[in-house]
Amino acid sequence: MSLSPVEGVALAEIESGTGSGGPGVKGVVGRSPGQLAWLRLRRDRTAMVSGALLVFFLLLGLAAPLIEMAYGVGPREQFQKLLDGFGMPLGYAGGVTGDHWFGLEPGLGRDIFIRLIYGLRTSLFIAFAAALITATIGIVLGALAGYLGGWLDAVINWITDLTLAMPFLIIALALTPTLTLRFYGERGQVSSAFGVGVLIAVFAIFGWTSTARLVRGQVIALREREFVEAAKASGAGLGHMLFRQLLPNIWAPILVSFSLAVPQFITSEAALSFIGVGLSDETPSFGRMIYRSLDFLQTDPAYVFFPGITIFALVFAFNLFGDALRDALDPKSSR
Amino acid sequence: MSRFLIKRLFSATLTLFAVSVLTFLMFFALPRDPVTGMCPKNCNPERLERVRDDLGLNDPLVSQYAGYMKGIVTGRDLGSAQGGRCDAPCLGWSYVTNEAVSDTIARVLPVTLSIVIPAAILWLLLGVGLGMVSALRRGTWLDRMAIGFSLTGASLQLYFVGAVLLLVFVYNLRLLPVPSYTSIFDNPAKWASGLVLAWVALAFLFSAIYARLSRAQMLETLSEDFVRTARAKGLAKPTVYGRHALRAAITPVVTIAGLDVGGALGGTVITETTFGIQGLGRTAVDAVRSGDLPTIMATVLIAAVFVVMANVLVDLLYAAIDPRVRLR
Numbered sequence: 001m002s003l004s005p006v007e008g009v010a011l012a013e014i015e016s017g018t019g020s021g022g023p024g025v026k027g028v029v030g031r032s033p034g035q036l037a038w039l040r041l042r043r044d045r046t047a048m049v050s051g052a053l054l055v056f057f058l059l060l061g062l063a064a065p066l067i068e069m070a071y072g073v074g075p076r077e078q079f080q081k082l083l084d085g086f087g088m089p090l091g092y093a094g095g096v097t098g099d100h101w102f103g104l105e106p107g108l109g110r111d112i113f114i115r116l117i118y119g120l121r122t123s124l125f126i127a128f129a130a131a132l133i134t135a136t137i138g139i140v141l142g143a144l145a146g147y148l149g150g151w152l153d154a155v156i157n158w159i160t161d162l163t164l165a166m167p168f169l170i171i172a173l174a175l176t177p178t179l180t181l182r183f184y185g186e187r188g189q190v191s192s193a194f195g196v197g198v199l200i201a202v203f204a205i206f207g208w209t210s211t212a213r214l215v216r217g218q219v220i221a222l223r224e225r226e227f228v229e230a231a232k233a234s235g236a237g238l239g240h241m242l243f244r245q246l247l248p249n250i251w252a253p254i255l256v257s258f259s260l261a262v263p264q265f266i267t268s269e270a271a272l273s274f275i276g277v278g279l280s281d282e283t284p285s286f287g288r289m290i291y292r293s294l295d296f297l298q299t300d301p302a303y304v305f306f307p308g309i310t311i312f313a314l315v316f317a318f319n320l321f322g323d324a325l326r327d328a329l330d331p332k333s334s335r
Numbered sequence: 336m337s338r339f340l341i342k343r344l345f346s347a348t349l350t351l352f353a354v355s356v357l358t359f360l361m362f363f364a365l366p367r368d369p370v371t372g373m374c375p376k377n378c379n380p381e382r383l384e385r386v387r388d389d390l391g392l393n394d395p396l397v398s399q400y401a402g403y404m405k406g407i408v409t410g411r412d413l414g415s416a417q418g419g420r421c422d423a424p425c426l427g428w429s430y431v432t433n434e435a436v437s438d439t440i441a442r443v444l445p446v447t448l449s450i451v452i453p454a455a456i457l458w459l460l461l462g463v464g465l466g467m468v469s470a471l472r473r474g475t476w477l478d479r480m481a482i483g484f485s486l487t488g489a490s491l492q493l494y495f496v497g498a499v500l501l502l503v504f505v506y507n508l509r510l511l512p513v514p515s516y517t518s519i520f521d522n523p524a525k526w527a528s529g530l531v532l533a534w535v536a537l538a539f540l541f542s543a544i545y546a547r548l549s550r551a552q553m554l555e556t557l558s559e560d561f562v563r564t565a566r567a568k569g570l571a572k573p574t575v576y577g578r579h580a581l582r583a584a585i586t587p588v589v590t591i592a593g594l595d596v597g598g599a600l601g602g603t604v605i606t607e608t609t610f611g612i613q614g615l616g617r618t619a620v621d622a623v624r625s626g627d628l629p630t631i632m633a634t635v636l637i638a639a640v641f642v643v644m645a646n647v648l649v650d651l652l653y654a655a656i657d658p659r660v661r662l663r
Contacts, residue, residue: 161350161646162350162353162357164642165350165351165639165642165643166354167598167601167619167635167639169605170601170602170604170620170623170631170635170638171635173619173620174623174631174635175361263490271492271494271605274605274608275604275605275608275620276620276624290492290494290495290498291494293498294498294609297498297502298506301506304495304498304502308499311492312490312491315492316486316490319486319489320486
């Protein structure tokens with residue numbers, strides 16, 4: 001992203017002005033950069049399909065309790081009767097039946113479908129919350145570092161380097177039990193909301209660096225422009241400068257990085273719960289399910305595929321949509 | 336150049352120092368009593384007190400930290416309960432495994448190196464090669480295949496790919512043995528067959544990201560004026576693409592590769608968990624589970640050293656690839 005987004009948008013305006021109908025037919029219609037991006041996004045078939053898939057996933061996650069009512073099975077119900085003597089589900093493909101669409105978990109006999117729906121809810125909630133928080137931290141720190149420069153820039157840069165040098169997985173793994181112990185003591189019953197909160201906090205501590213770097217670079221590119229000088233000359237304060245003058249000019253790359261951060265957090269959440277951080281076994285989660293399924297790879301191979309394919313589809317849709325969004329907002333980028 | 340190097344090394348040292356202090360505070364100074372994890376369930380208070388004394392936990396924090404650092408540089412005496420004299424680099428004594436932490440590390444570090452280095456070579460060659468080829472053959476079926484591959488690979492999860500690979504090649508086709516680690520010096524064939532699935536899984540996912548990145552970079556470079564100039568003055572295509580364009584396109588790839596390889600050397604937790612191989616990452620996870628503080632501390636430090644070293648190396652490579660960097 002060597003070009004400033006302002007130039008990219010200006011150029012797009014010229015392009016689509018001549019492209020859609022031509023000025024001779026309808027005359028030139030004035031459109032804001034946002035409207036132009038929306039038009040381009042609507043014309044992009046990949047964006048529409050992946051967007052629809054995302055809306056579907058979001059609805060599934062939001063409506064999880066309703067689906068539970070309609071489906072008639074809860075995420076913690078165990079169906080031991082449908083397992084054989086070794087704890088393996090009876091029937092084909094891990095016990096797939098009309099009552100249990102994706103089969104049952106070996107051992108505990110919980111329904112995989114409803115656990116996936118609730119896992120989706122957990123995963124999406126954590127990812128969106130983490131992406132929002134890290135974007136906020138990254139925007140504020142990056143804008144401050146880029147605009148003010150000097151020693152503040154040096155310090156923020158150094159903190160960024162430091163954060164990147166910490167091994168994220170291991171520290172997250174070590175920090176969660178310590179935090180839990182601090183809040184609950186040795187014998188406290190840890191609520192699942194607390195586990196979710198800890199995960200989001202860990203992401204907030206480690207995840208802001210890329211946004212901060214992006215915003216800093218963009219702000220530095222804009223810092224010497226005339227409109228900044230003009231605002232400074234008319235006595236604009238720091239807050240006005242950052243959030244009213246600079247930020248509106250760089251929202252496009254921020255939006256793109258946000259949309260690509262969400263699938264990253266989904267992946268990280270699954271990875272963390274895969275190695276057993278944060279969420280207890282009670283809370284349905286993709287990573288936890290796949291970790292459990294590894295033990296049954298030989299005896300019940302179907303078990304690994306349901307969560308594995310669901311998380312792939314989710315991340316795939318997010319990635320496709322993020323790419324399409326980038327194309328729409330920054331038509332000059334060639335990816 | 337030497338000034339540049341000194342500046343970079345200085346800031347790297349500073350970062351490492353900060354990481355060590357932070358980790359030390361995080362694990363040793365938090366309210367959780369580090370001793371409880373280090374001795375069996377039926378510990379009596381006297382024994383706990385003795386362990387605490389052995390570990391120097393009753394000393395002030397600063398001198399604990401200084402002692403730990405001194406141990407790394409010159410070695411130190413840990414007392415008879417902790418194996419006596421501990422030579423440099425001394426990383427402390429683990430009560431959980433009952434051995435010096437440096438011995439544990441010396442055992443598991445080669446495992447992680449054996450996973451990461453061949454995988455990294457594989458993913459860099461495959462990823463950058465694929466990206467270059469698809470950029471040069473833009474719009475052909477080859478390019479579309481490469482885009483599809485990188486989009487799919489970038490959305491797949493390591494543990495899922497690993498599980499499918501295990502299922503197919505180990506459990507169904509029985510072509511490969513269950514993954515395990517053998518030293519390359521003992522039996523190179525067994526070393527390779529035990530780790531090849533881990534290499535393939537890692538390389539598959541990473542090369543997807545690299546193919547995508549290097550394709551984008553190469554496309555951008557190919558539209559630059561200097562490429563046209565080089566072609567116009569009569570240089571052959573391989574020279575222009577292979578030497579001039581590649582050099583310009585590869586710089587961002589080098590940055591990401593440095594971070595990725597550095598991070599992976601610090602422990603491929605997911606890969607090791609999926610394939611059940613005991614490397615640095617698995618050791619760190621086990622240490623966290625059992626509250627084995629000296630081992631946690633050591634693994635975090637080693638991981639940080641790898642990341643910081645990789646960063647310095649990336650800067651040096653930058654200077655080698657792009658002479659303008661040296662002037663800053």
